[in-house]
Amino acid sequence: MLNKAHKQIHVTYVEDEPNIAQLLVSGLGLFGIVVRPVYMSAEDLLARLDEPIFTEADIFFFDIRLPKMTGVELAEELRRRGETRPFVLVSAWPRPSDETLNQVNAAFLPKPFDFPDVVETIQRLTENHDLAD
Secondary structure (H helix, E strand, O other), rough: OOOOOOOOOOOEEEOOOOOHHHHHHHHHHOOOOOEEEEOHHHHHHHOOOOHHHHHHOEEEEEEOOOOOOOOOHHHHOOOOOOOOEEEEEEOOOOOHHHHHHOOOOOEEOOOOOHHHHHHHHHHHHHHHHHHHO
């Protein structure tokens, strides 16, 4: 469970499979973590960067295999634009290389999700980011 002294954590998720997105929304909701919005593509997120809900995100999850632009390409684009919040790349496919993860300053989590590991990763990355601010 999340420490009550911490503010509620908001995750923005890019996932083209609605059932997988709902699994993360429901699963993390049990731990008091809000997953919203969920975008169906990288392009959808990029088109909405100016919306207030984007600024609420504490951490971003990107599926690696997305239609058109991949999660890695999305991470690269957001880093190019100056985004500093934590990124987590997720996939049922093999883990990206350390070089790729380091290039976009991202963590990796495999699918299917192991929720205690997902929660621990979110807490660690958001706490480290808060300390860096």
